[in-house]
Structures are given as structure tokens and as C-alpha cells.
Amino acid sequence: MPSLPSEPIVWLNREALRSNVKRALEICGSSRLMLAVKSNAYGLGAELVVPEVVAAGAHELAVLDIETGLAIRPMAPETPLLAWLLAPDSDFAAALEATIELGISALWQLDAIEACRSSHKATIHLKIDTGLHRNGALLEDWPNLVARAAQLESAGVVRVRAVWSHLADTSDETTLESLGRLEEAADLVRQAGIQPEILHLAASHAAIELPQTRLDMVRLGILAYGISPFSDRFADDLGFAPVMTLTAPVVHHSDVIRLGVGYGHGVIAPVGSGIEVDLHGGRYRVREVGVDQIELEHLSGPKLPEVGEHVALLGGAEGAIPAEKWAALAHTIGDEVVAHLDPSLERRWA
Amino acid sequence: MRHVDIDLPGLEQALKDSAGAHGTDLTLDLRANAYGFGVEVVSGLAKDLGFRLARVCPRHLDRTVLLTSQATPSTDWLERAHQYGAQKFWGTVVNLKRVPEGTGVSYGGRYVTQTDTRLALVTLGFADGLPRLDPVGGEVELAGRVVSVAGRIAMDQCILDIGELEVGLGERAVAWGGLVPIAQWAKWSGRCVPALGAGIAARVQRHLRGVDA
Numbered sequence: 303m304p305s306l307p308s309e310p311i312v313w314l315n316r317e318a319l320r321s322n323v324k325r326a327l328e329i330c331g332s333s334r335l336m337l338a339v340k341s342n343a344y345g346l347g348a349e350l351v352v353p354e355v356v357a358a359g360a361h362e363l364a365v366l367d368i369e370t371g372l373a374i375r376p377m378a379p380e381t382p383l384l385a386w387l388l389a390p391d392s393d394f395a396a397a398l399e400a401t402i403e404l405g406i407s408a409l410w411q412l413d414a415i416e417a418c419r420s421s422h423k424a425t426i427h428l429k430i431d432t433g434l435h436r437n438g439a440l441l442e443d444w445p446n447l448v449a450r451a452a453q454l455e456s457a458g459v460v461r462v463r464a465v466w467s468h469l470a471d472t473s474d475e476t477t478l479e480s481l482g483r484l485e486e487a488a489d490l491v492r493q494a495g496i497q498p499e500i501l502h503l504a505a506s507h508a509a510i511e512l513p514q515t516r517l518d519m520v521r522l523g524i525l526a527y528g529i530s531p532f533s534d535r536f537a538d539d540l541g542f543a544p545v546m547t548l549t550a551p552v553v554h555h556s557d558v559i560r561l562g563v564g565y566g567h568g569v570i571a572p573v574g575s576g577i578e579v580d581l582h583g584g585r586y587r588v589r590e591v592g593v594d595q596i597e598l599e600h601l602s603g604p605k606l607p608e609v610g611e612h613v614a615l616l617g618g619a620e621g622a623i624p625a626e627k628w629a630a631l632a633h634t635i636g637d638e639v640v641a642h643l644d645p646s647l648e649r650r651w652a
Numbered sequence: 653m654r655h656v657d658i659d660l661p662g663l664e665q666a667l668k669d670s671a672g673a674h675g676t677d678l679t680l681d682l683r684a685n686a687y688g689f690g691v692e693v694v695s696g697l698a699k700d701l702g703f704r705l706a707r708v709c710p711r712h713l714d715r716t717v718l719l720t721s722q723a724t725p726s727t728d729w730l731e732r733a734h735q736y737g738a739q740k741f742w743g744t745v746v747n748l749k750r751v752p753e754g755t756g757v758s759y760g761g762r763y764v765t766q767t768d769t770r771l772a773l774v775t776l777g778f779a780d781g782l783p784r785l786d787p788v789g790g791e792v793e794l795a796g797r798v799v800s801v802a803g804r805i806a807m808d809q810c811i812l813d814i815g816e817l818e819v820g821l822g823e824r825a826v827a828w829g830g831l832v833p834i835a836q837w838a839k840w841s842g843r844c845v846p847a848l849g850a851g852i853a854a855r856v857q858r859h860l861r862g863v864d865a
Contacts, residue, residue: 341779566684573842
């Protein structure tokens with residue numbers, strides 16, 4: 303093993319990532335797989351993750367904004383890449399130049415595409431709000447949006463490749479209502495003379511729970527990284543393996559053990575006092591998560607190794623605290639635990 | 653899309669106040685990129701005011717003009733700087749929509765609108781460093797008013813319930829450092845103020861304000 307620095311390291315398990323993509327493809331069946339690599343690939347590190355998931359068979363990628371899309375594009379030059387959080391000052395021309403597909407929720411976004419007068423035709427995904435009330439056009443605004451998209455398609459400025467939405471995952475019942483609304487919205491698009499190639503709706507949660515939401519494409523995020531979107535199940539239960547492990551050096555060793563990692567590296571502190579955790583077979587009380595150290599009081603069981611050794615603190619490695627468990631202690635979800643990790647920490651394949 | 657403004661006059665005043673109260677022999681705690689203020693900026697101002705010592709993270713050693721020290725460092729400057737609102741964390745409105753009373757908003761439908769209202773989508777989420785409150789909550793400054801966060805804060809976005817407040821696309825939504833102090837976000841999230849500043853993501857654009865370059 304190469305020598306370990308005094309700073310924490312984010313380790314990625316390549317086999318786990320590959321097998322997760324494979325498992326996702328199995329779940330997708332005949333549907334395409336779009337992998338979300340936004341927010342630095344959910345904190346894992348886009349530079350390592352993006353080429354790997356493409357090689358493992360992900361059909362498409364999703365980022366959030368054009369800026370991130372432009373950064374990701376060189377890592378996956380041939381893969382369809384979708385960006386959908388668009389602001390009036392977003393660089394639409396650069397997106398078209400880099401063949402980034404755009405998720406369109408509002409008329410002004412179509413105006414912005416037209417105003418580029420780009421030599422590249424924009425490939426767009428029209429987004430309907432089916433109940434999340436975040437992005438996506440409301441049904442009452444949909445006919446105008448569709449009419450404008452049809453006009454731009456006839457003029458050769460855009461191609462409407464998809465109609466899509468994002469779910470609130472409130473209940474099976476509301477999800478099926480959302481599915482119905484998406485299908486109605488797609489009918490209106492077809493009536494306007496547009497033939498979208500695909501419909502997409504489900505992310506991790508619905509793709510597992512309700513197969514009929516998989517449609518032509520599933521957008522998978524957190525589950526691909528081996529972290530569960532459910533509060534009552536681990537990713538392992540669903541056939542996915544955790545990819546990330548955070549290790550840190552032991553910097554003090556007595557009845558109190560201190561690890562050289564803290565909130566300054568992006569570790570979110572558990573909420574409340576007297577929190578106890580199991581770590582490498584021992585039981586510890588978390589005394590403090592400081593800016594660059596975590597202080598653990600040894601209660602029982604085997605003790606962590608001596609000063610200088612790296613210890614797997616959180617993530618998928620054996621003996622570490624799973625991200626979902628840590629998330630529960632911090633009153634949040636696994637997504638935030640990983641997305642919060644400092645991107646300047648070193649990433650290594652395990 | 654996502655921004656943090658560092659107000660230099662406010663930061664400088666905080667350092668001056670700290671020097672006045674405790675002298676300039678303190679070791680300034682500038683770990684975690686000076687808790688989101690930026691090591692270069694704080695150490696530069698501090699040096700001009702006569703401070704000599706700082707504690708910084710090993711990966712930021714090349715970014716300080718102060719001598720590094722292992723003495724117990726002081727965050728007195730940080731508390732004062734936040735009192736001056738010298739770190740303003742903000743995103744922009746990128747979508748607006750009108751919804752009826754009784755509309756469930758964001759994941760899990762945990763927030764339900766109490767009136768016919770308008771929702772503003774803002775480009776700040778937990779990957780930017782806005783803590784994901786459990787289950788819902790939080791307030792943000794928008795167009796001179798304080799408005800509620802509607803529903804779960806997502807990875808890259810949050811939604812505000814803005815009623816009839818007149819705003820357009822591109823309007824600034826200030827999470828903290830404006831009408832809503834960072835201490836409120838600390839209380840709502842159960843995370844400490846230094847952790848919130850430290851948690852502002854690298855992708856958030858930093859701007860230095862209040863100087864003629």
C-alpha cells in the first residue's frame with residue numbers, strides 16, 4: 303500500500319461502482335439508464351466516477367447546470383449529457399456548442415436558445431411539473447411552451463427529444479398521479495406535431511418501488527453510489543454496494559481517540575450529545591466533531607490502531623460507519639453526507 | 653448561480669475589534685479556509701492590522717501571509733465578523749410559479765401552502781452548503797423581506813413561498829448574512845456557526861465587496 307498522508311482520503315471502490323451500474327442496467331431492463339453525476343458525482347469525485355460509469359454501460363449522464371456540464375463534457379465526449387437548472391445568465395451558446403442537452407421548463411429558456419442563433423441544433427427535454435413544484439412547467443403554461451417548442455422545431459432550431467418530470471416520492475398514489483400527468487402532457491406534445499423519442503420520470507426511489515415509472519429511461523443518482531434512498535433499507539438490500547469510504551489518520555490514542563478529520567473536511571456532526579457509534583468492532587461515544595478532528599471516547603471492544611494509522615471512518619469499508627447510519631445521526635440523508643465532502647480531499651481508487 | 657460575498661470593511665472591523673479586545677498576539681483560527689471567509693483575505697487584512705500568527709489547515713499553508721502556530725487559536729474574529737454580516741451566502745431565483753392553497757411542495761410533500769401563493773425556485777441546496785433542515789424550515793431574505801423555505805431543501809435547490817412579493821428571475825435570495833443571521837441557520841440545523849461557514853462549497857463563487865480594486 304502506498305504511504306498514507308496525514309490528511310483524510312476519499313477512497314472509491316471501482317468494483318462496487320461497476321457492479322452498481324450493472325445492477326442499475328438490470329433494473330432498467332429495456333429502459334435507458336441516465337446517471338446523475340451532478341455535485342461532483344454526489345461528492346465522490348467526478349473525474350474518477352464519470353469515465354468509469356460510462357465504461358460500465360451508463361447510456362446517458364445528467365448534471366445540473368451548464369457550467370458543470372461543460373466541466374464534465376471532456377470526461378465523456380460522446381455520451382448524451384443533460385443539464386436542466388438554467389438561469390437567465392447561463393451560457394446557452396456554450397451548452398449547444400458542447401452538445402449538452404437542455405431540460406426546458408419555461409418560455410424564456412426557449413427564447414434564450416433561439417437568441418443564440420447557434421449553428422448547433424439544441425436537443426431539448428420538455429419538463430412538466432407533475433407535483434414536486436420545483437422546476438417544470440405548470441400544466442396551464444404547458445400549451446404555450448409546447449407551441450413555442452413546435453415552432454422552433456419546425457424552424458430547425460431545436461429537436462424535442464424527450465418529455466419528462468421529477469417525482470416528489472410522497473406516496474405510491476401520488477407517484478402514479480404524476481405518471482398520469484406526464485402521459486397527458488406527452489399527449490399534448492404529440493398533438494402539437496412533435497414526436498418525442500423518450501419519456502422519463504423515475505429516479506432511484508420510484509425506479510425500485512414502481513416499475514411502471516421506468517418508462518423509456520431511468521435517472522439514477524444516489525443508488526448508483528451505493529447509498530440507499532430509503533430510510534428503512536440499506537443499499538445492499540437492493541443489490542447495490544457502497545462505493546465511497548472516508549479514511550482519516552489516528553492523531554491521538556488513549557481512552558480518548560482523535561481522528562484527523564472534521565467538519566472542515568465536510569463531515570457533518572451528529573446532532574445531540576452522547577451519540578454512540580460502532581467502529582471496527584469497538585463502541586465509542588462521539589465527544590466532538592471539530593473543524594479538523596473527531597474525538598471519540600472508547601467505551602468497549604477492540605480499540606482503533608495507533609497514531610499514524612489510517613482508519614476507515616465512514617462509508618462502505620468493513621468496520622466503518624455506513625453513510626446512511628451517519629446520516630441518521632446527523633438528522634439528514636446519505637446524499638448530504640457524501641455531497642458535503644470537500645472536493646479538495648484526495649480521491650483514490652481503493 | 654451560487655455566491656458568497658465577503659464584506660471587507662465588516663471583516664476588517666471585526667479583526668480590529670478583536671485586536672482591541674485581546675491584542676494582536678492571538679493566534680487567529682483560520683482553519684477550514686477561514687471558515688468560508690478565505691484564508692488569503694483574512695490573513696492579508698489581519699497582517700495589515702498587526703496580527704502575526706494563525707492556524708490554518710495543512711492544505712492551505714501556501715495561502716496565508718501569517719506565520720503558522722500550533723497555539724490554541726481564537727475564533728473571536730469569526731464571531732464578530734458574522735455579527736457584522738460580513739459573509740453573505742446567496743443564490744438566485746430561476747423559476748417562479750403560482751400555486752393554489754393546499755399544494756404540497758418538494759420531496760415528500762412535507763410543506764403544504766396555506767394560501768394561494770407563488771413559489772420561487774432558488775439555486776442553493778445542501779451540496780452548496782445550505783443545511784438540509786429536518787424535516788422542513790428555514791427562512792431566506794428576498795427583495796428586502798424574510799420569506800419561508802417551502803419544503804425539503806434539495807441537493808442543489810430550494811423553494812421559497814413568496815406570496816405576492818414582487819420579484820423577477822435573477823433576484824438574489826440571501827440565506828444568511830442579510831436579514832437572516834447565520835446563527836438562525838445554526839439553530840435550525842443543530843450545526844455550529846463555524847461549521848456552516850466551513851461548509852460553503854467550493855463551487856460557490858466568492859466575491860470580495862467594499863473595496864476599490
